[in-house]
Amino acid sequence: MAQDILQFVLFGAVLVALAIPLGAYMARVFAGEASFLRWLERPIFTAAGIRPEQGQHWSAYALALVAFNLAGFALLFLILRFQHLLPWNPLGLPGLSGHLAFNTAISFVTNTNWQSYGGETTMSYLSQMAGLTTQNFVSAASGMAVAAAVARGLASKQLRTIGNFWADMVRATLYVLLPISIVLALLLVWQGVPQTLDTSLTATTLEGAEQTIAIGPVAGQIAIKQLGTNGGGFFNVNSSHPFENPTAIANLLEVLAILVIPVAFCFTYGRMVGDRRQGRALFAAMGILFVVGLGAIYASEIQPNPLYPANVVAADGNMEGKEVRLGVGNSALWAEVTTAASNGSVNSMHDSFSPLGGMVAMLNMQLGEVIFGGVGVGLTGMLLLVIVTVFLAGLMVGRTPEYLGKKIEAREIKLAALTLLVMPIGVLAFSALSLVVGTGQSAVLNQGPHGLTELLYAYSSATGNNGSAFAGLTANVDWHNTFLGLAMLLGRFGYIIPILAISGSLAAKRTAPASAGTFPTHGPVFVTLLVATILIVGALTFLPVLALGPIAEHLSIAAGQSF
Amino acid sequence: MLSHFRPALVLIVVFTLLCGVAYPLAITGIGQAAFSSQANGSQIVRNGTLLGSALIGQAFTADRYFHGRPSAVNYDASTSSGTNLGPSSKALLAALAERAAAYGDATIPADLVTASGSGLDPDLSPAGAAAQIARVAAARGIDEARLRELVAANTRGPDLGILGEPRVNVLALNLALDAFAP
Structure with a gap:
């Protein structure tokens, strides 16, 4: 236990030490000041007809993002559907079904990376590389671009534009994602993650049986899937597979990679709006929720399960679905990190988690993926809640709410309030619909309240653009592929478009100087209010259904009941 | 547009x-x-034959070998899966009870009876290996104390002394066992 906590502290210290300089660097990248890759970016801009210094109105910015994602969707859909006709398919895998290709293409374009498929048994090497890995980069870069545009909008005074989507997206990929991925991928190969175009190995085991071992170009994909908060693995079991996550050192590198950009964005934001305290306040709010969540998951997983056989060592905690080299501590850490950050990769099977451990992971997603969240979009999701919070604070003292000197008026509040409906619709309405038409029940693996949790987790994951799963759910059926796909679209664009609109309207406003009556948005009072707002909104929405799922299961186990 | x-x-x-x-x-x-x-893929080759990967567990059933953890895919490494059974699942609890019963009243670590996340976990906890020493020693007709030394020699501590858990790679242990007492 002491060793586990020491590992958590080490992780936190290294994370912040990396994120602060990275945040400063990203602020320079989005300001167009980083220049060592000009030779690479210039011909790309020229070929695409992009003038990077030309600002776009928020609607043009949003349209560019949608157009780019549409092109990405179309190309990925075609690659997946027709992978059997394309090269680099050493196992001769067939093309994906229409609804699976639809679900997977949406999943990767929206940075969700939900896996309705088993990687090693479904995807050709070409699909993994040219299809999925490409989207791992550019869907992440799209989210980062949104954060840059929003920060710019808040910082600018009476401007009609919020930056250039193409420039932001290209620079996020070239200056941030690619260089770090290259270093990380090579470190992972060093630790034992394969990277080869050869086909599966055939071994003869010590007992004389034949064992087929899937390998492939794994390391490159794993690096960017963690760094871009993507999460879709090369293998079915994702990062619990020894080839994706061979050692505790690899585990630390990967779990750092998941959070480093989302954490860095707090600091990037502070620099871009010209007041670093604002970024630190967001970091504090996110950090508080993160530490509480980690403590809850760890405490729950290390608890003995009273239904286990009497001669099993209780102090070992819940090892079902976990790997020996990682143990309960690293599995709990990863579960918190991956669900807080909308990454969605797993290093242990969340379906086998204790009821409350699994519940906290699910709640992290249901809160809207704002506890650091996905690269870029986590920050902007948090800013929507900041707007709601300053509005509430304004109501309390009877003043027009302001944020960074900008008046928050009816239009901004309406848009922010609209986004509060995204999670309830995607999670509650879609799950309820699945249950009513019957497909919900037939696809779950576990009986009793745990079955409901399995379904809820899937729709929370899809709407939160997370991608992790209670993997017992048979998701690869027409109904779930379709509705989870729709939930992912809702969860992506239902946040991005309103926040870009808010950014555009705030950019156009004048900035009032702070006065004695201004409510400061950087102190502990504000951080407390923000955390409370997040928890109240989340609890009001989801507590009833959590009581039916994980809480009911927890109480059942305590009463000796199994299903 | x-x-x-x-x-x-x-x-x-x-x-x-x-x-x-x-x-x-x-x-x-x-x-x-x-x-x-x-x-x-960290291949292990002996006399020109590929025996497996140092990172991927393989199925052992004979009494003369140490067995790895229960696996939802029986160590078929062309795929990968956990059981995905939840903590209140009757199917899970029945499987755990059956596996635990094989050790009688002896206290056993959780990893020995629970299935891994990947179904391909190459490792056991040191206690998980220790619990099998009596069986392997009897099957091979060797001294338990010698086996305990062999397990200790094949135990790796946490990475860098702090990261992860102490562990025994089952394939490496069994290879050492074959070399030590064929």
């Missing part, structure tokens, strides 16, 4: 070539050159 077509199409093609082809090929090239063994 139309003005966005050109950048969208050009960029998706450019990034597919750069991130989807050039990047993985570059990593493959450098990885193969610098870390050839790891890049090819």
